[in-house]
Amino acid sequence: MDKIWLKSYPAGIPESINIDDFNSIIDLFEQSCKKFADKPAYNSMGVCLTYQELDRLSQNFASYLQNELNLTKGDRLAIMMPNLLQYPITLFGAMRAGITIVNVNPLYTPRELEHQLTDSGAKAIVILENFAHVLDQCIAKTPIEHVITTEIGDCFGFLKRKLVNFVVRKIKKMVPDHSLVNPMAFRNVIQDNAFNQFHPIPLTHQDIAFLQYTGGTTGVSKGAILTHANMLSNMQQAYAWVDLKEGCETVVTALPLYHIFSLTANCLVFMRVGGCNLLITNPRDIPLFIKTLKNTPFTAITGVNTLFNALMNHADFSSIDFSNLTLSLGGGMAVQEAVANRWKELTGCTLAEAYGLTETSPAVCVNPLDIKAFNGAIGLPLPSTEVSIRRQDNSECELNEEGELCVRGPQVMQGYWNKEDETKHVFTSDGWLKTGDIATMDEGGYCRIVSREKDMILVSGFNVYPNEIEDVVVSLAGVSECAAIGVADEKSGERVKLFVVKSDDSLTEDAIKEHCKANLTDYKQPKYIEFRDELPKTNVGKILHRALRENSTSFNEAMKDTIESELNNKNQVTS
Numbered sequence: 001m002d003k004i005w006l007k008s009y010p011a012g013i014p015e016s017i018n019i020d021d022f023n024s025i026i027d028l029f030e031q032s033c034k035k036f037a038d039k040p041a042y043n044s045m046g047v048c049l050t051y052q053e054l055d056r057l058s059q060n061f062a063s064y065l066q067n068e069l070n071l072t073k074g075d076r077l078a079i080m081m082p083n084l085l086q087y088p089i090t091l092f093g094a095m096r097a098g099i100t101i102v103n104v105n106p107l108y109t110p111r112e113l114e115h116q117l118t119d120s121g122a123k124a125i126v127i128l129e130n131f132a133h134v135l136d137q138c139i140a141k142t143p144i145e146h147v148i149t150t151e152i153g154d155c156f157g158f159l160k161r162k163l164v165n166f167v168v169r170k171i172k173k174m175v176p177d178h179s180l181v182n183p184m185a186f187r188n189v190i191q192d193n194a195f196n197q198f199h200p201i202p203l204t205h206q207d208i209a210f211l212q213y214t215g216g217t218t219g220v221s222k223g224a225i226l227t228h229a230n231m232l233s234n235m236q237q238a239y240a241w242v243d244l245k246e247g248c249e250t251v252v253t254a255l256p257l258y259h260i261f262s263l264t265a266n267c268l269v270f271m272r273v274g275g276c277n278l279l280i281t282n283p284r285d286i287p288l289f290i291k292t293l294k295n296t297p298f299t300a301i302t303g304v305n306t307l308f309n310a311l312m313n314h315a316d317f318s319s320i321d322f323s324n325l326t327l328s329l330g331g332g333m334a335v336q337e338a339v340a341n342r343w344k345e346l347t348g349c350t351l352a353e354a355y356g357l358t359e360t361s362p363a364v365c366v367n368p369l370d371i372k373a374f375n376g377a378i379g380l381p382l383p384s385t386e387v388s389i390r391r392q393d394n395s396e397c398e399l400n401e402e403g404e405l406c407v408r409g410p411q412v413m414q415g416y417w418n419k420e421d422e423t424k425h426v427f428t429s430d431g432w433l434k435t436g437d438i439a440t441m442d443e444g445g446y447c448r449i450v451s452r453e454k455d456m457i458l459v460s461g462f463n464v465y466p467n468e469i470e471d472v473v474v475s476l477a478g479v480s481e482c483a484a485i486g487v488a489d490e491k492s493g494e495r496v497k498l499f500v501v502k503s504d505d506s507l508t509e510d511a512i513k514e515h516c517k518a519n520l521t522d523y524k525q526p527k528y529i530e531f532r533d534e535l536p537k538t539n540v541g542k543i544l545h546r547a548l549r550e551n552s553t554s555f556n557e558a559m560k561d562t563i564e565s566e567l568n569n570k571n572q573v574t575s
Helices: 004-008 025-035 051-067 086-096 110-120 129-136 158-171 228-241 260-272 286-295 305-312 337-347 420-426 466-474 509-519 545-551 553-558 564-568
Strands: 040-044 047-050 076-080 100-103 124-128 146-150 208-213 223-227 250-253 276-279 300-303 327-330 351-356 363-366 386-390 403-408 433-441 447-452 457-459 462-464 479-489 493-502 528-531
Touching (some): 025 228, 110 208, 110 223, 124 129, 208 228, 223 228, 228 363, 250 260, 260 276, 337 466, 447 466, 457 479, 457 493
Parallel strands (some): 124 146, 300 327
Antiparallel strands (some): 403 433
């Protein structure tokens, strides 16, 4: 396909990018630390870490890995913690020692953690002590040789550190008992000690920066091999797209830095311009989140649809000062029109939708940031990125024809770690990454996601896409959140079941059905509606459709119209 999207590029956006300005992520990091030494790099709970301090502490950490643990270039180190100041110290320190990072979701079960540590071959782990009990249950079955534990307040001043750690441990009792043998204390590791004899490690574009595992919520988690070139490419692509001012930006980082979206968009892109990441350790604590936003001026915010929705549904949201906000970026899941419109109304800043996945570092498409209103698209392919919409026979679709979105570009992963067969399966014969998403492309090159291929509901031979139903339902007053899934039906194969979280207790099932009847053709209308207090979500706020499908098994049996074979054929998602 011709690059028809280029004609829709905003003025000044290049067709391609160049990553030769930096030899590695660490080259970028060290340049930023020197250039923006006195600027705040990270802010957590009112405590700032400057680029100069980050440079020193990460070097201490690197030295410890080299001289005390004898880790060498290419070894893997796992990081298992939420957004804390300890994360960037660990991340950049390990990278400076030539170590490959394995990001771990702190909410993992022992089974999930065991799989990731074993699959990656990680020799060491830095873990928040709150989650040490999980590691304790599986460490014997993993290759982990060294454990470094940290407490939430470890990077704060003496009094605040003691107070925070006491409250977490003694008052809130958030640290379950564990029996890990002689773990090393993070604070001791990063101190200025005699062992601080850091030896710089040459890194190239081809070196592996991350084994970034897919969600793990939908089957066996796979490690996407992301090189320094992959990450630098996506950073440069985003940097070319976004107009940022050096030394002046503060980005709200509510999504965890261990997630690929936040890792690239917030950590790397804003480091490129000497920006500050305002770390939100627990974004689910909306009152505290809003209090933080009220106390700290910010210029940008990234998040998922459910995060923006939760913020706006809190009574104190209107008290936040948005006068400095110039960038609102939504990704990780579809941005709903009702949410985007309300965000623009309340903040004055357009919520632009972006699209990507773990395997693409992650950004593939982004909407122009000067759009005046929500357009329902995921945007245009980024510079140096090619997108092709393919049929099942791998032929290319016509404009506006639905097919699988395929990607080619310098940000695309090298493959899955130790999974040659799965790597071959996810690439076409001519080298395009298959995303598993059904999409269209219009005459202007704008792409629109129809739905996850494997979330699709098949009703009497007709394709029904959850996104469409959810967009219709969430526009109804009284609906806070919703999710649509397919449940087995003897007559039609599947029918739509809808899960709804109310924002108004007076909302009824009949009102929802009447709204759907007015806006959806018959086969798309939900046959079953279930009200819930909340919907299951991933750690970054994505609604877990798979969990809803699994929990609906008993429901189907109760309705006596279940097809057993359908229930045993569970869909999988790869990103």
